[in-house]
Amino acid sequence: MAIRSPSLVELHAFLAVARTGSFRKAAEALNVTQAAVSRAVLRLEETLGHEMFERSGAGVKLTAAGAEWRRRVEKPVAQLEAAAIALGRKAERLRLRLSVAPSIGTLWLMPRLEHFRQLHPDVEVEFRQYHHDEDFRRDDVDLWVALKREAGQRWPRQIAAEYLVGREIVAVGAPALVRDVTSARELLALPLLYHSNYRENWALWARAVGVELPARWKGTGFDLVLNLVEAARSGMGVAVVQRCMVEADLASGRLVVPVPGAANTGRGYWLCRRRALGAHPAADLFSQWLRDQAARSEG
Known part of the structure; x- marks a missing residue:
């Protein structure tokens, strides 16, 4: 044939x-x-x-x-x-050393990780400490899921990086707080919650939905997305946050998106790998699985 x-x-x-x-x-x-x-x-x-x-x-x-x-x-x-x-490697225990930014790890990756374990029970995943000032020269990590801090940020030459999730931000709030909100202007009149490193995200979102953010607006800032999301869940205010971080909350109804519309920050989370790593079956399997999960999340 x-x-x-x-x-x-x-x-x-x-x-x-x-x-x-x-x-x-x-x-x-x-x-x-x-x-x-x-x-x-x-x-x-x-x-x-x-x-x-x-x-x-x-x-x-x-x-x-x-x-x-x-x-x-x-x-x-x-x-x-x-x-x-x-x-081909039946007798070998495959090991992957992984470093993940804390918020995306807790809110997005961890709920999915059991699915990877079921697909590839022979792969042993070890989480290593994430460094916010990472220079990617460590030899104790095979893959990183790292935050791109600025839209124009360049990755080091020794790193191959590909986008996963997290560029898109939306405004979310607890159902009881935003029950009567029907417009972006009404939403902006509520207490605003923001990430202290990205206070400008509110202005970015406001422009994307066609309104102006008040020039001297005030709000409550948080240095961790984990705390920002928890404050929104508690009804403390409305938060502008990456959609991927609140997927579970939106699915369960703990949080809602009262005003349709999103903004693109140009940042997000990226899968990073040393170009010199070479053949690494565990890293290859995890990378492909991670791409599939990210595609579903973004889709």
């Missing part, structure tokens, strides 16, 4: 470009040259008889055929990788 399917090399190249939106970033993620990724994708397109990407100066995006192909092959390829690791 003639083989009609592309090779695994071509599939991995295609999926890496689809995930990152860039041939350069895909090459970095796969630890190969950009030319090798381009050739692999071209071979795949020739085999299937369809263009998978629309290429432009701004980058690449999936065509309709490319999106359909990704939907069909992404999970099977991930399962094949997991099977190869499980069979």
Whole structure:
């Protein structure tokens, strides 16, 4: 029987470009040259008889055929990788050393972590202390989930970083507090809660929903998102916060979004990995699982 399917090399190249939106970033993620990724994708397109990407100066995006192909092959390829690791390294206990920013770890990652353990029971995850002034030169960490503090922040050259979640901020409050709120202006008349490092988030949100924040507004600041969210739950005021941090609260009804609309901070949380890390099965499995979780959360 003639083989009609592309090779695994071509599939991995295609999926890496689809995930990152860039041939350069895909090459970095796969630890190969950009030319090798381009050739692999071209071979795949020739085999299937369809263009998978629309290429432009701004980058690449999936065509309709490319999106359909990704939907069909992404999970099977991930399962094949997991099977190869499980069979080829059966006797080896896989270990991942992870450093995660505290708030995203507690509010977003921890509720999901049991799902990863069930999928990959052989992987041992060890959490290491998170450093807010991280320079990514530690050798006791394999992966970081780190906060991008400024929209224009550049990651160190030795780090490959990809966005996960947390760019989008929304205004939330306890149901009893915001029951009668019908507009952004009414919401801004309530006690305002904010992250003390990002007081400007309220102005950013107000502009996004088409109102002006009072010039001399006052509120209560918190240096941890954990405390900010807890204050909002208690009815102390309304908070502007990353949507991913309050997913569970919104689902349970502890918090609500009284005024539709969101703002993009350009920051968020990023998955960071040393380029020199090389082959690391546990890191690869966790990274793919984390991307899937982030895609669901952002979607």
